[in-house]
Amino acid sequence: MKGLIAKGSIRRRLVLQLGAVAAILSIAFFLVVQVVADRAAQDTQDNIIAAAATAIADALYADRDRVMLELPYSAFSMLGSISQDRVFYRVVERGQTLTGYDDLPIADSGVSKNTRRFASFTYRGEMVRAVTVVRSVSLRDERRAVTVTVAQTQRGRAVISSRITATATAIAAVFFMVATGLSFWAAQAALRPINRVARSVARRGPNDLRPVVGETPTELVPLVGALNSFIARLRVSLLRSEEFIADAAHRVRTPLATVRAQAELTHRRLNKPEHKKAIREMIRAIDESSRSAGQLLDHAMVTFRTDSLEKTPVDLVGLLAETCDRLAPTADLKDIDILRDFPEGPFEIQGDPVLIQSALRNILDNAIKYSPDDSQITVRAFEDDGFWLQVRDQGRGFGDADLGKLSQRFSRGANVADIVGSGLGLTIADEVVGAHFGRLVISKNKKGTGACVSLVFAQP
Amino acid sequence: MRFLLIEDNAQLADAVVGRLALDGHAVDHAGTLESAWAFINAASYDLILLDIMLPDGDGRDFLVDHRKAENRTPVIVITARSEVSDRVGLLDLGADDYITKPFDFSELEARCRAVLRRQGGVAANHKTYEGVVLDSTSGGLTINGNTEILRNRELRLLEVFFRAPGQVFSKSHLMDRLFSFSDEVSENAIEVYVGRLRKRLDGSDVRIETVRGLGYRMVGKT
Numbered sequence: 001m002k003g004l005i006a007k008g009s010i011r012r013r014l015v016l017q018l019g020a021v022a023a024i025l026s027i028a029f030f031l032v033v034q035v036v037a038d039r040a041a042q043d044t045q046d047n048i049i050a051a052a053a054t055a056i057a058d059a060l061y062a063d064r065d066r067v068m069l070e071l072p073y074s075a076f077s078m079l080g081s082i083s084q085d086r087v088f089y090r091v092v093e094r095g096q097t098l099t100g101y102d103d104l105p106i107a108d109s110g111v112s113k114n115t116r117r118f119a120s121f122t123y124r125g126e127m128v129r130a131v132t133v134v135r136s137v138s139l140r141d142e143r144r145a146v147t148v149t150v151a152q153t154q155r156g157r158a159v160i161s162s163r164i165t166a167t168a169t170a171i172a173a174v175f176f177m178v179a180t181g182l183s184f185w186a187a188q189a190a191l192r193p194i195n196r197v198a199r200s201v202a203r204r205g206p207n208d209l210r211p212v213v214g215e216t217p218t219e220l221v222p223l224v225g226a227l228n229s230f231i232a233r234l235r236v237s238l239l240r241s242e243e244f245i246a247d248a249a250h251r252v253r254t255p256l257a258t259v260r261a262q263a264e265l266t267h268r269r270l271n272k273p274e275h276k277k278a279i280r281e282m283i284r285a286i287d288e289s290s291r292s293a294g295q296l297l298d299h300a301m302v303t304f305r306t307d308s309l310e311k312t313p314v315d316l317v318g319l320l321a322e323t324c325d326r327l328a329p330t331a332d333l334k335d336i337d338i339l340r341d342f343p344e345g346p347f348e349i350q351g352d353p354v355l356i357q358s359a360l361r362n363i364l365d366n367a368i369k370y371s372p373d374d375s376q377i378t379v380r381a382f383e384d385d386g387f388w389l390q391v392r393d394q395g396r397g398f399g400d401a402d403l404g405k406l407s408q409r410f411s412r413g414a415n416v417a418d419i420v421g422s423g424l425g426l427t428i429a430d431e432v433v434g435a436h437f438g439r440l441v442i443s444k445n446k447k448g449t450g451a452c453v454s455l456v457f458a459q460p
Numbered sequence: 461m462r463f464l465l466i467e468d469n470a471q472l473a474d475a476v477v478g479r480l481a482l483d484g485h486a487v488d489h490a491g492t493l494e495s496a497w498a499f500i501n502a503a504s505y506d507l508i509l510l511d512i513m514l515p516d517g518d519g520r521d522f523l524v525d526h527r528k529a530e531n532r533t534p535v536i537v538i539t540a541r542s543e544v545s546d547r548v549g550l551l552d553l554g555a556d557d558y559i560t561k562p563f564d565f566s567e568l569e570a571r572c573r574a575v576l577r578r579q580g581g582v583a584a585n586h587k588t589y590e591g592v593v594l595d596s597t598s599g600g601l602t603i604n605g606n607t608e609i610l611r612n613r614e615l616r617l618l619e620v621f622f623r624a625p626g627q628v629f630s631k632s633h634l635m636d637r638l639f640s641f642s643d644e645v646s647e648n649a650i651e652v653y654v655g656r657l658r659k660r661l662d663g664s665d666v667r668i669e670t671v672r673g674l675g676y677r678m679v680g681k682t
Contacts, residue, residue: 246541250513253540254469257562261475264565268482273632283641290562326557329570332612333640373613 010194011187018183025179026172033171037164041157042129049131050116052079053150056089057135060146067093067137067146079152088123088130088151093137093144106132106149126153193217197224209235241304249297253290260286295424298358302428305355306435314356316347316457317381320389323360324379331368331377338364341380347387349457351436356455359432362425363391363453370395370451383459386438390454397444397451429455461572461585462503463487466496466519467511467538476509479565484623493517500531507572508535510555520553527554534575538563564640570612573597587622590665590680594622603664613638614660617653621668621678630675 055075061068069091079087090100105121116133123130130151136143197220201212211228260283267279324338331338367377375394382388430440438457444450463480467473468491477487488503490496493516500508508526512519523535537550537558550558556575559568576585576597585596593602599615600607610618620629620637631647638653639645654676658668665681 250540253561254472257538257540258469258472258475260562261472261479261565265475265479265482267636268479276632276636280641286562287564287642294560329574330567332574333566333570334643335611335613 011191014187014190015180015183018186019180022176022179022183026176029175030168030172033168034165037168038161041160041164045129045152045154045157046118046131048078049129049150049152050118050133052076052087052089053116053131053133053148056091056150057133057146057148060091060135060137060148062137062139065139065141067098067139067144069098071099075150079150085153085156086126087153088128090149092147092149098146100149104130104149104151106147120154123151128153129157194220201227209238238308242301245297245300245304249294252293252297256286256290256293260290292424295362295428298362299424299428299431302355302358302431305352306431309355309435310352311350312353313348314351314353316349316356316387316389317342318346319353319357320360320379320381323357323364327361327364327368330365331371334368334371335374336368336371337376339376339378341378341382343381343383347381347383347457347459349387349436349460351457355432355435359429359455360389362428363455366425366453367391367393367395367451386459387457388454389457390452392450392452394450397449398442426453429453433457461485461506463507463509464490464496464499464505464533465509466490466493466514466522467509468492468514469511483565483569491515493519493522496522500526500533505533506576508533509568510535510537512537512539512541520549523550523553523555532579534579536568536571536575566616566637566640573599587619589622589625589678592661592664592666594618601660603661608660610660611656613653614656618657618660621676625678625680628671628674628677634676 052075055072055078056069059070059072061070076087079085088101088104090102090104090106091098092106104123116131119130119132120127121130122128128151130149132147132149134145134147136145193216196214197212197216200214204210209231211231212224216224263279263283263286267276267283270276270279321340321342324340328338364377364379371377371393372395377394378390378392380388380390380392382390426440426442433440433455436457438455441454441456443452443454463485465473465476465487467476467489470491473489473491477489480487488499488505490499493514499505510519510522514522519537523537526533526535534556535554537555538561539550539558540561556578557571559571573596587594587596591603594600594615595602596615596619599610599612601610601618616637617634620634631650634650635645635647638650654668654670661667666678667681668676668678671677
């Protein structure tokens with residue numbers, strides 16, 4: 001369709017948006033798991049080192065005026081349970097290291113009795129987690145504050161942390177993929193009603209002017225409503241133009257019929273040859289104008305119908321036979337015989353029977369009009385690289401007229417000045433076969449006089 | 461023949477009635493569908509001529525009701541509409557034929573004859589003169605038990621003579637009956653058809669006489 005640019009797909013947009021949301025959620029999930037896991041690992045280590053520090057502090061005792069310590073090895077075995085981490089400790093009393101690593105920093109500022117303080121720092125080239133507790137030991141005459149610091153490297157925690165990270169990554173990835181898949185499905189499901197409406201509109205033929213009905217999602221109701229009102233207006237305007245053509249015909253033809261009938265009546269009653277001649281002239285003029293009016297209206301109708309061609313299965317042979325039946329009385333008036341040469345089977349194509357019959361009637365009517373009295377018209381139907389419907393008469397033919405130009409509007413043969421005609425008959429036939437992707441073939445008879453006009457339709 | 465003309469245009473109806481009466485047909489005229497039904501119920505007709513646009517309804521509805529009532533009287537629709545748009549509808553609704561306004565009376569007559577012929581069963585339209593039987597519907601001419609089918613113009617010419625045996629018809633009068641207004645023919649053309657009729661009538665007691673200077677008449681041998 002001209003002017004209609006397909007840009008942006010709702011489906012793609014939905015999938016992209018839902019996918020982006022899924023990605024954000026996956027990343028958030030990953031980060032949260034990471035932080036929580038890290039935190040949990042940290043807490044575990046903190047608890048263990050705190051327990052170890054407390055165990056050491058509990059092992060402090062006073063021996064007269066000295067603070068004594070018997071290292072509880074259970075404390076260290078507890079620390080060793082996590083992994084291959086190294087453990088450092090230091091017990092300080094009044095700035096003197098009682099036991100442990102002299103250079104282990106002590107963060108005892110602000111650490112009071114029965115509290116503990118955690119810290120992370122680099123010691124001997126490795127990150128360690130340290131806890132400091134202060135315990136006061138009662139000597140004989142005074143209480144001494146003793147600081148116990150236990151530090152542990154964080155290798156185990158890093159291992160746990162990386163394991164959790166891997167798991168979180170995997171879960172996030174799976175979540176993302178599932179969510180993306182679901183977003184495809186959701187987009188599809190959300191668009192299904194739209195697709196249904198679009199299909200039901202696209203499926204209809206060019207002349208199907210019924211309104212679109214059926215279940216329609218609320219969001220599409222305004223659009224479908226607008227479409228329906230447009231269809232309704234189109235139908236009304238098409239009907240109106242068809243009615244107009246019919247009405248125009250009626251208004252032109254009824255008075256003409258009255259005039260003609262009266263003239264014919266008068267002609268019969270008159271006796272003087274010169275009066276009769278005058279009436280004859282009048283009737284001829286009426287015939288000419290009514291024929292032109294009729295063909296103009298037929299032509300308008302043909303143009304109208306070819307514009308909105310409605311195709312149904314059509315049997316060309318049947319139509320041809322019907323047309324012959326229809327025109328036989330007219331031919332009979334001039335003692336013209338219509339010889340039929342039809343095959344058995346039907347010639348079936350897709351087309352508009354009304355139009356095809358109009359074309360056939362026009363060429364057969366022409367043949368009758370231009371045939372001499374007591375002659376024959378041969379109507380044939382045969383297959384020869386297409387379906388041929390051929391009308392051959394023994395009339396005067398087309399004279400020296402340019403055969404190619406005969407199907408043009410108002411163009412007539414070079415030798416027909418004395419016969420009433422508008423020159424639209426072949427135009428109508430030509431437009432009808434053109435609309436059916438066929439062609440009009442006009443030729444002179446090989447022997448004798450007469451014309452041969454064929455409608456050729458492509459075989460399906 | 462007896463016609464019922466259903467047509468609301470009074471002038472056209474007058475002309476049609478007058479013109480058909482000239483050919484010896486009896487015509488009743490109904491201006492509305494209502495009066496048409498009254499006519500149909502009161503009398504029987506050989507043929508109905510029906511207009512489509514009527515003041516109290518659509519002629520097509522009449523057609524449908526007429527067929528529903530299983531009335532066999534053939535109907536020829538006189539339509540003013542474009543042939544392209546109306547053709548299918550009319551024949552499908554049960555019209556036997558249609559003729560487009562304005563129409564030629566000889567064509568109307570030919571169509572009536574064709575319709576009646578197609579329908580068959582209708583009582584034959586016979587005229588007899590001196591043992592020669594002419595059937596206007598089928599065009600059959602029966603002489604001594606042998607029936608020949610006349611060609612259209614022979615039939616029309618013989619009908620003129622049969623309507624008024626012994627009367628002299630001028631060449632120009634016969635010409636008018638035989639040829640359409642658009643045909644340019646010389647008066648001598650009539651001699652051809654008279655000649656053919658004479659050949660057809662060979663062996664019967666009927667012959668067609670030339671009345672010098674006046675025209676022709678049909679007489680019996682006696």
